[in-house]
Amino acid sequence: MSSTAAASGLVVFLLSVQVIQSQDGWGVTYSPTEVCALKGSTVEIRCSYTYPSRIQHRDIRNTFWFTKEKDGEPVSLITDSEYSGRVEYICSEKWCTLMIRDLRENDSAEYKFRFMTNQPGGKYTGSPGVTLSITGLQVEVSRPYSTRLLMKCLSSCVLPYYPSYYWYKNGQKINTGSSLFVIFGSSDSYSCSVSGYEDQRSPSVYAPKLPSVSVSSSAEIVEDSSVTLTCSSDANPAANYIWYKKDVNPDPSFSEEPHLVFSSIQSSDSGQYYCRAENLMGTKRSESISIDVKYAPKLPSVSVSSSAEIVEGSSVTLTCSSDANPAANYTWYKKDEDSPKASGQIFIITDFRAEHSGSYYCEAQNNRGRSNSTSYLIAVSDKTTMIIRYTRWTLVVVIPILLLLVCLWMRKKKALSSTTEPHEPIETVELHSYPDYENVSNSAAQREDSEEQEDQV
Template identity: 40%
Template sequence: MTLTAAASGFVVFLLFVQVIQGWDYYGVTYSSTEICAVKGSTVEINCTYRYPSRIDGGDTEVKETFWFTKLSGYQPVDLSTDSDYQGRVEYSCYERYYKKSCTLRITDLRESDSAEYKFRFTTNQQDGRYTGSPGVTLRVTDLQVKVSRSSHSNRRELKCHSSCRLPYRSSYIWYISGEKIQSQTSSTYLLYYDYGDSYSCAVKGHEDFPSPPVCINDKICYTDRSICASKGSSVDISCTYSSYQTIRSKFWFNHERSHQWQSPSQPEDLSEDSQFGGRVQVLETETGRSTLRITDLTESDSAQYHFKFTTQWSELRSSLPGTTLTVTALQVQVTRTTVHQSDTEAELKCHSSCSPAGRLSYVWFKNGQKVTGVETSSFKGRVYPGDIISCALKGHENYGSPSVYAPRLPSVSVSPSAEIVEGSSVTLTCSSDANPAAKYTWYKKNGDPDLQPLSKEPQLVFSSIQSSDSGEYYCTAENELGRRTSEYISINVTYTPRLPSVSANPSGRIMERTPVTLTCSSDANPAAKYTWYKENRTLIQGPEGVYHFSNIRSEDRGIYYCKSENQYGEINSSSLFIDVQYAPRLPSVSVSPSAEIVEGSSVNLTCSSDANPAATYTWYKKNEDSPKASGQIFTITDIKAEHTGNYYCEAQNRGGRHNSTLQLIVVSRSMKSVAAGSITSLFLVIIFLFAFFLIRRKRSTKRIAEGPDNNAQPNVGPVCDNPSAAAQRNPSEEQDDLYYATVSFSKNQEDPLYSNIGLAYPKRQKHEEEEEEEDEAGVDYTFVNFKSSSASPELRCQEDSVEDPSALYSTVTKNPRV
């Protein structure tokens, strides 16, 4: 038998009545109004429908067709979108000529699928909606094993039974203590001997949905080994039992409550336990079956439950484990969302990890207020920021689910909260109250509209934070119901100064007497303090890093650098060379050889000047336009008399120019011998004068030694006519006398004694380029110093004389050139 055939055989049509509903040609016809099916099978519910082809001249078109069993906000819930039927529902609808039909197919039937099913269609006409009501009632039941004793022997007869009529010629499978019996395929099984603890059956092809096990001959079998139920709901725990003896007592218990028993080895009736007071009920629906019903379930009710009975001669407990009950709380599950700008359209489901037994009614709450018109496990509506939604089982509102809501405003924190130093480990944490739990994303504020997330975890971790990580950060918290953004948190990373950069302004050529500013800058946090140095000599300290020359000088030329420091360290900059440029200083000129210059000899005129950049030199002769030579040295190899004259050199750079003059006198060879004789005569005159003054001094000393003349007249004033009067002066008034022999040379004389070189020093003018040369007479002096204890009166008188041919000095004058 195929699965489809077996499934269709499971369906029993109890009432074959054609139902037509409608008005004005609208209508729905169901094939049957009641259907009974076995748990685990497949069922098909069929209908046909009709509608007017045209209304008011307009053609009628069907826009929507679906089946439903429940409402949400007074609106039918499409069965194909109901999470309780997910993956188990299929529609087969078509229109052919005048026949329009739709079939609902439900697989893997559950007892909770028992309900009334209705068909609804919608057209394009105004008010063109129609629902076939009443619908089709589906009842899903379990298989049961019925035990009876044979009238002619001690044999037991087991029958696989259902309240729904089973398919004709169905094949069955029998189980003894959970093990399949291969030889048995009929609905009846004759038991000659008790081989096992329990017996159950199933329809072939649906082995996953066997009947509850039954027991015979003083045994206890449990219907379900494991049950899961929602907090606040009710649960039935059943078992079957059998005994040849008269049963005197029976009750349910669980070992979790053994600490309440008077004797740990003697179980006590659960119905008398104070924890279950008023919540426990034992039902005997049929002989040999006991059901423990627990209402208002709590999570503490999770335990393993057992059944026990006693007879006159024995006490019996099952050798098999009891039924394990797990109680879980309801949860609101977000199944579908559509995000809008100001809210979220969400579809929610009141969910439990346990599948509730039977069809239950639910209550929904929004912001603490009950939502009217919704009693299903699903809720669909708009959720705004701040809304909270929960659900509960109807009649058990005190056991509602935890509320679901969009994230609250996230809070952000940083660890460590103290000062953050570069290279340390830093963690940013984002947290928000949200249910379902929020997902987090971290961003750094940088003005980019397409921000790339830094992390999608609650924590953003910097294992070794860098200065570039300084800035403002924020996070977002998001779940299915909304999204919130945190405030900014600022991260300030402190670090040692980076290598300073140094610069000069102006950055190009630096001229003397101009303002210059040196600037030092370094990236540091906290801000650095700066120190300027010139070749290891401290110039200035401060936070600005600026050193200013208001009027830079040539001696400021040199190598400079700065130091940047804060509390985390210090670092020196690279060197900065300051080259101060200036115009040439007054040049220094000289002649070589420095002795007299004779015709035919070679002469070097040298010029030098302090300048930056180095000066270029040009030699000129006075009153001549064209230069004589360039370079520091001007060489005349065969000098002649016509070379006599004033020469000047000009030192020049881009800063300016300056010049100096020297006088060159060339002596002919014939005049050289005359000059030599004259010089010899001059030296003889000097020696003669020296001897004369020496003799006079000795005589004066002798007179003083002989004593004063008593007949001498008092000296009232200077007596220049009487030499003896001068001799009578007080010796204490005598002083050393200095005598000068001045020798000068006149340019205009042709005396060979004057063949020499005299320097002309020009006066500096306010504008260096407009200097006016002015020659001065060069005068050579010969100083003769005579030291005497008594001055000669004759000499003193001679000093007062305007003109005396016997003067002891000779003057040779060199007239200045006009």
């Protein structure tokens, strides 16, 4: 490094020794061949050159530095638009210095020197050239304690002198020194610089900002389709991501990638999802995003209002249910009939008759598809006829017999009360049940006539 550069505080780093190339008196010597410099600083790359003794200095017509060629010919940095206003050649007899100001990261390249004379074949390029690496300051973060972070201001280049370091919190200078302790989880940002280049600060480090969550498609999410959720957060160092599904106790983690991929999403994947972004500086949770998977109705089920036997004149209610999203609409059919019987989830037959007996099924449909239930057989119970017959037999046979027996008993009691003397034994009358009530009546009449004759005697 020249004395001028040293005096101006240029941050230039020399990493190798001189190398000389020569051929028949032609040669270029670079010192050094590898240079590392801070972004934003100024660097000088020097070389010396030689040529055969038959050539005089007055024969040197052109000297320049280059990094690339056009149509097989080197392009001088002076004419390269990427270096416009930032490049200067400082040359004299047999040596030349390249000065580049306001170094940028894309200035990293291999630089070569070329000189040309007015003699036939009198031109030479020093190859290989000088490798220039541009670097910036970086803040290295570690967490030696659970609640405190250790920050160090570093560069991949070795500084040729011991500089002073400055620390900045949210852009304001707060401290000096090569390291700094801060509280974990702080929402502040931190950066550093070195003396002489305070305006060339390191990138700020900070905890993740509020993560945002996006879904791969803004259209309706359909079962069996591919869906990708993406979590992103502004953070330095770069954040790591963890995905969670909400309302599962505890919320389980699904992925530790920025993307949560469902290659064939299912209805069971519906729910609320959120992500957590974290780095050494802290952690931040995103808002939840709702995933609503649409699907055609599943196989419907049919239930009847009563498990008891159905009798004529009763009310029967059939209910159809199917898992679907969006909710299904329902239509009722009787087997072997084309026209629907009813619409709606519930089908009611208020006055069930024998002609209503048969197999019924429902169809569930939405905009994703449709599905039919299995048939459900309902019929009038056979016990209905038995009940009617039993009722008729009771009315026609049993009740008249009972009434007749009651009348005879009352008549006999009256007769006995009018003819029986005191202390005279009372004759007991036995009643017998007969299957034929006419025979019972005749027998009672004959008994009465016999008793009257005995009274007359």
